[in-house]
Amino acid sequence: MEIKINKTACPKEKPEASTLGFGKVFTDHMFVMDYSREEGWHDARIVPFGRIDLHPASTVLHYGSEIFEGLKAYRRADGKVQLFRPMENIRRMNSSAERLCLPTIDEADALKILETFVSLEQDWTPSAPGTSLYLRPFMFGNDESLGVHAVNNATYMIIASPVGSYYKEGINPVKIMIEADDVRAVKGGTGYVKCGGNYAASNRAGEKAEKQGYSQVLWLDGVERKYIEEVGAMNVMFKINGEIVTPMLTGSILPGITRKSCIEVLKNAGYTVNERLISVEELGEALQNGTLEEAWGCGTAAVVSPIGELCYKGEKFVINNGEIGKVTQMLYDTLTGIQWGKIEDSFGWTYPID
Ligand code: PLP
Ligand code: COI
Numbered sequence: 001m002e003i004k005i006n007k008t009a010c011p012k013e014k015p016e017a018s019t020l021g022f023g024k025v026f027t028d029h030m031f032v033m034d035y036s037r038e039e040g041w042h043d044a045r046i047v048p049f050g051r052i053d054l055h056p057a058s059t060v061l062h063y064g065s066e067i068f069e070g071l072k073a074y075r076r077a078d079g080k081v082q083l084f085r086p087m088e089n090i091r092r093m094n095s096s097a098e099r100l101c102l103p104t105i106d107e108a109d110a111l112k113i114l115e116t117f118v119s120l121e122q123d124w125t126p127s128a129p130g131t132s133l134y135l136r137p138f139m140f141g142n143d144e145s146l147g148v149h150a151v152n153n154a155t156y157m158i159i160a161s162p163v164g165s166y167y168k169e170g171i172n173p174v175k176i177m178i179e180a181d182d183v184r185a186v187k188g189g190t191g192y193v194k195c196g197g198n199y200a201a202s203n204r205a206g207e208k209a210e211k212q213g214y215s216q217v218l219w220l221d222g223v224e225r226k227y228i229e230e231v232g233a234m235n236v237m238f239k240i241n242g243e244i245v246t247p248m249l250t251g252s253i254l255p256g257i258t259r260k261s262c263i264e265v266l267k268n269a270g271y272t273v274n275e276r277l278i279s280v281e282e283l284g285e286a287l288q289n290g291t292l293e294e295a296w297g298c299g300t301a302a303v304v305s306p307i308g309e310l311c312y313k314g315e316k317f318v319i320n321n322g323e324i325g326k327v328t329q330m331l332y333d334t335l336t337g338i339q340w341g342k343i344e345d346s347f348g349w350t351y352p353i354d
Helices: 059-063 086-099 107-124 196-200 203-211 257-268 280-288 326-339
Strands: 029-036 040-048 066-068 071-075 081-084 132-141 153-163 174-178 216-220 228-231 235-240 243-247 273-276 292-299 303-312 315-318 350-353
Touching: 029 107, 040 107, 059 132, 066 086, 066 196, 081 107, 081 326, 086 107, 086 132, 086 257, 107 132, 107 153, 107 350, 174 203, 203 216, 228 235, 228 243, 235 257, 235 280, 243 257, 257 273, 257 292, 257 303, 257 326, 280 292, 280 303, 292 326, 303 326
Parallel strands: 174 216, 174 303, 243 273
Antiparallel strands: 029 040, 029 153, 066 132, 071 081, 071 132, 081 350, 132 153, 216 228, 235 243, 235 292, 292 303, 303 315
């Protein structure tokens, strides 16, 4: 596959590391590739970052045929830039594409695209502690007609943004509200893939939580509203009475790459991790009797984020005195250590960029 590169004539000034939030500043270039049923994927190109042209009847604007991924490039202590488990994102993107009847991309091509793009933009990877270059691959259906059906045309793009921490709290514990009314996903739906619609439908609960001082929502299952699923942009894990538990992948939860990595790190460190159903009653009891020792979220944007307070139906519970717990800290140190090249990657998860 050939990737044409058209470099910008006016590179932008790179932002100060201290001003970085999440996804507000973008690099000089973007990757674009078109798909049609007749030609397959074609015209792979890296072009100056800029606006895109869409037909007003474009499928994505009406029927939400959009999927995305999120991964980061990290600046190592020795100055090199590396990715973290990029094939996992590529495979999940294809799983999302399959669910939404969008075209899949050959895995080797997808990796070459990512590598070529990051290699070109690598100077944008900041080096200050906790910063990285967030990569956002996304794909959308692009037929110029209003019929509802699997698309004949699509576009795949990658944009990149130098980022600091996702939450204003950084590594400090966040406050999360358990959502009792709205649901995010059901089995058979799209919860296990990363499509824009999942996030659009979650905004109402997110707004409600934010108004009350909470960072995100913890979703319950969509059928019984009984079992803990995940947080808006993270999977969740708990230490209850010594047992490390995380909701099992039932089909409505996103199979997070950070979740998978945390489980592998924990098992490697000798912990047992149980992937099982966790009811909100079980969690409530553990909160009330003090056996909920630690709670944390895990995701690419947020890395490992301690949960210091949970609110359910108006009742507030502080976890571990609002402090980061031992297991949470170990996971944060191990994952960020591997990602930023500070500790040896004995798992073979990192992917250096030349
Ligand atoms: N769950 C949801 C809903 C997410 O948006 C994310 C973020 O991508 C995650 C979980 C964590 O997934 P990952 O660790 O692959 O970033
Ligand atoms: C990520 O962690 O990459 C996410 O996608 C979270 C989010 C900003 C939706």
